[in-house]
Structure formats: structure tokens, C-alpha cells
Amino acid sequence: MGLIYKPVTLVGSKSTRTLKALMDTGASKCFIRKREADSIASSLKIATPITLRLGKGATKVNKLLVSQIELNGYRVHWSFIVVPGLTEQLIIGADFFQRWKIKLDPEAEDIIIEPSVLKFQLI
DSSP states (O other), rough: OEEEEEEEEEEESEEEEEEEEEEEETSSSSSEEEEHHHHHHEEEEEEEEEEEEETTEEEEEEEEEEEEEETTTTTEEEEEEEEEOOOOSSOOOOHHHHTOOOOOTTTTEEEEEEEEGGGOOOO
16 A cells, blocks of 8 residues: 555646646645746635645745646645745545545545445536
């Protein structure tokens, strides 16, 4: 058993990119590295900066990326907090898993998607 990484495609107004995403139930939200966010779409500035506690200390961020996320053939809209210098390209956090009822299978290093939850979102 180890960390679960999956290829995830983000579709934005500038480009479509497939990124290596860390599936992290320990992360409360979804995060994207600034370099990747800038190439996918224009980020939205939020009114009040958010302070994040990362492995290397606290950092303030003030941008969100809203895009379509494609995972295992399913596509939904989602927002990501843009973090300069993030060690991973993309982190998919607990908010995403809870909303779409996605489960992680650590032994198989895979994800389990219930298609009926995403039925209305299929494209």
C-alpha cells in the first residue's frame, strides 16, 4: 500500500491538461500548483486570503481555479485552491470524495466511483 496517484484531466478556458493527482483524504480541499493552474484557465481572486498549513509552514493564498475535472471517464465541475510552490501538480481532497461519494482502495491503489451518483453529470 502506498500513495494513490491517478491521471486527472482538467478542462479550462485556456487548455486541457492531464495532471498527476495525489488522491489525499487527509487534505480537506482540492489544490493545484500555480504553474499548472495558469496554463489551464484564469484563476479567480477571492475576497479574503486563505491561510494554509502545509508541510513547510503556513502560506496565504487568494486564488481559485474553476474547471471541469475528468476522472475515469466522468466529468464534473470543481474548484481548486491555487497554491504557489505546491509539491504536487494536483491534490484531490476529501471535499471532492465526499461530494461525489468516491472511495479509495489503498490495497489496490485505486479509486471506486459509484456511477449513479454522477449520472446527471455525464457528458
